[in-house]
Amino acid sequence: MAGNSQRRNRRTSNKKGMxxxxxxxxxxxxxxxxxxxxxxxxxxxxxxxxxxAKAKHAQxxxxxxxxxxxxxxxxxxxxxxxxxxxxxxxxxxxxxxVQQYIDNDERVRDILQLAGERGKINLMEAPRxxxxxxxxxxxxxxxxxxxxxxxxxxxxDLIDAAHDNHEEPLIVALDGVTDPRNLGAIIRSTNAFGGHxxxxxxxxxxxxxxxxxxxSAGTAARTPVSRVTNLTxxxxxxxKAGLTIVGLTADGEHKVEDLEAIGGPVVIVIGxxxxxxxxxxGETCDYRxxxxxxxxxxxxxxxxxxxxVLYETARRRK
Numbered sequence: 001m002a003g004n005s006q007r008r009n010r011r012t013s014n015k016k017g018m019x020x021x022x023x024x025x026x027x028x029x030x031x032x033x034x035x036x037x038x039x040x041x042x043x044x045x046x047x048x049x050x051x052x053a054k055a056k057h058a059q060x061x062x063x064x065x066x067x068x069x070x071x072x073x074x075x076x077x078x079x080x081x082x083x084x085x086x087x088x089x090x091x092x093x094x095x096x097x098v099q100q101y102i103d104n105d106e107r108v109r110d111i112l113q114l115a116g117e118r119g120k121i122n123l124m125e126a127p128r129x130x131x132x133x134x135x136x137x138x139x140x141x142x143x144x145x146x147x148x149x150x151x152x153x154x155x156x157d158l159i160d161a162a163h164d165n166h167e168e169p170l171i172v173a174l175d176g177v178t179d180p181r182n183l184g185a186i187i188r189s190t191n192a193f194g195g196h197x198x199x200x201x202x203x204x205x206x207x208x209x210x211x212x213x214x215x216s217a218g219t220a221a222r223t224p225v226s227r228v229t230n231l232t233x234x235x236x237x238x239x240k241a242g243l244t245i246v247g248l249t250a251d252g253e254h255k256v257e258d259l260e261a262i263g264g265p266v267v268i269v270i271g272x273x274x275x276x277x278x279x280x281x282g283e284t285c286d287y288r289x290x291x292x293x294x295x296x297x298x299x300x301x302x303x304x305x306x307x308x309v310l311y312e313t314a315r316r317r318k
Contacts, residue, residue: 099142176272184215185303247285263316
């Protein structure tokens with residue numbers, strides 16, 4: 001009997017009874033999804049990929065301080081004459097520290113006047129013991145100037161600057177140049193002859209110090225400097241971007257005045273006066289050039305040599 005009752009219940013439950021209507025709940029499903037999205041808004045569409053790549057490229061070309069260019073370190077200029085010359089020559093500065101109860105002689109008055117005229121330089125009075133600590137015991141003569149960290153450009157920014165001006169890139173790379181005054185002089189020549197920037201390696205090289213700023217005679221504010229971890233790799237990247245790598249060396253196979261390639265997109269590599277180009281850097285160069293010297297001198301100062309090559313490059317670009 002129990003089995004019969006269960007079978008009757010199953011039959012009863014399978015009977016189709018009254019169905020509840022949708023009450024219009026399915027109407028939204030009949031309305032569609034609206035207008036078809038634009039091609040660039042569809043993830044798998046070719047136009048979307050192109051738009052995404054364009055946006056990434058624009059993001060990568062932001063100004064150097066925002067796009068990952070490395071920063072230098074803060075520097076202290078000490079002594080009355082060095083501080084006066086740094087302020088006079090336009091070296092960037094954050095704070096001028098003056099010793100308490102300092103003798104207010106003519107040079108101190110000149111320094112305070114220059115700092116006031118420059119503006120945006122903090123003036124701080126400090127005890128002698130504090131200045132001794134800040135300068136590691138150097139003879140600061142009661143005057144210390146703090147120079148802000150230099151914001152180096154990204155290597156790609158130098159190419160972008162040329163393209164933005166509808167010009168072929170002209171970049172100078174330094175290999176083993178350790179004197180900041182030579183760096184400043186090369187920056188000055190690069191600016192004078194239409195170059196788009198200077199590249200320096202991170203190790204065993206001059207960096208943007210107060211001395212380099214002074215030697216550049218203010219052009220460092222208009223000529224970007226990029227600092228790279230590996231100079232050879234940076235040159236290879238420039239080569240992939242279509243630039244010709246020309247190394248300057250005393251035993252170069254070509255005379256600089258005979259090489260037509262320097263008239264196009266080019267990186268000019270300058271080595272140190274003593275050792276010249278490093279082996280790997282020299283092997284990376286497409287051409288190795290020399291400067292003709294009828295007078296018989298064996299080598300030239302790096303700053304002077306860079307100026308000669310840049311002049312020849314600018315002459316060919318006219």
